[in-house]
Amino acid sequence: MNENMPTDDTQPSVGSTDKKSNLLAILGIVAVVAIVAFVMIQASSNNTAPTEEIVSPTPASTEVMEEETPTPTEEEVMEPVEEVVEIDVEAGNFSFSPNEITVKLGQTVRINLTAADLQHNFSLDEFDVSSEIVAEGESTTVEFLADQTGEFEFYCNVGSHRAQGQVGTLIIEE
Missing domain, CATH: 1.20.5 (Single alpha-helices involved in coiled-coils or other helix-helix interfaces)
Known part of the structure; x- marks a missing residue:
């Protein structure tokens, strides 16, 4: 055991x-x-x-x-249409057509210049605008902001075109 x-x-x-x-x-x-x-x-x-x-x-x-998207889109589309003024100007025979342009204060002005004959340009001293010189049948565009009211002379500075009467008036209203 x-x-x-x-x-x-x-x-x-x-x-x-x-x-x-x-x-x-x-x-x-x-x-x-x-x-x-x-x-x-x-x-x-x-x-x-x-x-x-x-x-x-x-x-x-x-x-x-969804609520906000349509409103800004409509405003964005409408504002540029109202704020940019596009004007076709023909330069020829020592004149501009039209020779008087009226826009509103704050608008962006786009000038589409076409030379009907000879060589021409578009100059506007108060807004420091001077387009390139274009030959007969050619076009150019200048753009500026109409940020002051009044009447301003635009002209062609090629040769003696201004002295021969190739001038116009830009009127900016409130």
């Missing part, structure tokens, strides 16, 4: 080690499961909150854009 005793003492210590190993394994598995569950819950919470935030503002933003 004495022989069995040491065997019994050995077995409980082996059983005790197995129990400790099993307990550690179970605790490890529980810890891993808990960590995985925690991470999944956090990921689910983080994904849900932004999704709801993104979904909620999007319809409101879309509605606001």
Whole structure:
């Protein structure tokens, strides 16, 4: 019987080690499961909150854009049409046609000059405007802002064209 005793003492210590190993394994598995569950819950919470935030503002933003978009588009289209005045001017026979141009203060004036004969240009000193010289049948364009009211003389500065009467009047009204 004495022989069995040491065997019994050995077995409980082996059983005790197995129990400790099993307990550690179970605790490890529980810890891993808990960590995985925690991470999944956090990921689910983080994904849900932004999704709801993104979904909620999007319809409101879309509605606001739909209301705001047509108004600026209409204004942007209308303003340039009202603000830019395009005038075709023919230069020839020491004259301009038309020789009187009337615009409103603040408008951008675009002069499309065509030389009917000889060489001509369009000059307007008060607005520092002087087009290139164009030959018969050719055209050029000058543009300036009518930023002061009054009557201003425009002319052709080729040779003695101005002295021979190739002048006109620009009238800027409020």
